[in-house]
Amino acid sequence: MTARLPLAVTMGEPAGIGGEIVLKAWAERRSTGVPPFVVLDDPDRLTRLASLIGLAAPVRAVAGPEEAGAVFDSALPVLPLALAAPVEPGRPDPANGAAVIAGIDRAVELVRAGRASAVVTNPIQKSALYAAGFRHPGHTEYLAHLAGMSEEPVMMLAGGGLRVVPVTIHVSVRQAVEMLTAEAIVHCGRVTAAALARDFGIAVPRLAVAALNPHAGEGGSMGREEIEVIAPAVAALCAEGIDATGPWPADTLFHARARARYDAVLCMYHDQALIPLKTVDFDTGVNVTLGLPFVRTSPDHGTALDLAGTGKASASSLVAAMRMAAEMAVARAGGTKTARRKA
Structure with a gap:
């Protein structure tokens, strides 16, 4: 696998902004330096969408990612997927859930077969997939299933010189506290x-x-999680030879001077990680799944159903996800020899 292979980009929720930002990413390719990619989608849908939003982005169906390089300069290469129902922007239809999942499956197959360099996923609408019978909590868990993993992968958000990893993710704050363990932090x-x-x-x-x-618990007067859970986890990581420090008070951990002292932060719950990341870099944050046997990134936003079909959606986060995926694929293939400390 090398950087010369195209990225495999999934359709995501067809009623969301995925198609629009893919078209824009291709249209802006020269100014942004986005690497070549092939998108798994319905070519006719993308052609109609480009016309709807007034974007000059010709679409060309290809038989495989191997054709993408020759096509990419003049048209958006698309590996065709069949949709079961017409797409109305902003209105997800569970009938198209099978095509959404098929796109993810195919992208993973292409990368694992060495025909594409990395998977870049457009946002999915979980409610529509659940209505279609999808049995996984989300993208990350489904990708781990496809990879046959026994251990949970890890979600990292990156952008603006900051990388954050939430130990607990899509649960309430109360549940996050109850679920927090030294084992989870160490993992x-x-x-x-x-x-x-x-x-x-x-x-x-x-x-x-x-x-x-x-205040990191103020010596136990504001809670004992730092003493009983987090500090033992830090000690365990250090015992494995990992350069880990903490627990650090979160209110002084994300300013510019603090960010220069680490490469990533392990955060204890969702908003502790995402508030600083989205404050530092709201427009070009990237969601990265760590621990998979293939590279996967995604834009750090949802389907934005309210913007679908309006032409107002920004491709900035998708472009950042594509560029990061390509760089990660090069590094994983042994092409990066020097340390890069900026996200």
């Missing part, structure tokens, strides 16, 4: 350190571990 730290070395070219990754409570 995230171990996977993150390995991925930073393998996929980002950082020889000795530095991990900062955030506290859960204000």
Whole structure:
């Protein structure tokens, strides 16, 4: 697998903004330096969508990703997928759920067969997929299933010189506290350190571990999670030879001088990670799945059904996800020899 192989980009929810931002990413390819890619989608749908939003983006069906390089300069290469129902922007139809999943399956197959360099996923509408019988919580879990993994992969958000990893993700704050364990922190730290070395070219990754409570628990007076859960996890990571420090008070962990002291932060719950990331870099944040046997990135936003079909959606996050996926694929193939500490 080399960087010369195209990226495999999935359709995502067809009633969302995925098609629009793919078209825009191709149209802006020269100014953004986006790497060549092939999208798994319905060519006729994309042609109609380009006309609807007034975008000059010719679409060409291809038989395989091997044709993408020759096509990419003059047209958007598309590996055709058949949709079961007409697409109305902003109105997901569960009848198209099978095509959404087929696109993910096919993208993973192409990368694992060495025919594409990485998977870049457009956002899915989980409610529509659940109505169609989808039995996985989301993209990440489904990708782990396709990879046959026994261990959970890890979600990292990156952008603006910051990388954050939430240890607990899509649960309430109350549930996050109940679910937080030293084992979960160690798992995230171990996977993150390995991925930073393998996929980002950082020889000795530095991990900062955030506290859960204000003032890192103030010696136990504001909670004992730092003493009983987080500090033992940091010690365990250090015992494995990983450069991990903490627990650090979260309110002083994300300013510019603090960010210079680490390569990624392990955060204890969803918003502790995503608020600083989206404050630092709202438009071009990237969602990266660590620990998979293939490279997968995604834009750090949802389907934006309210924007679908309006022509107003920005492709910035998708372009950033594509560029990061290509760089990760090069690093994983052994092409990156020097450390890169900026996200």
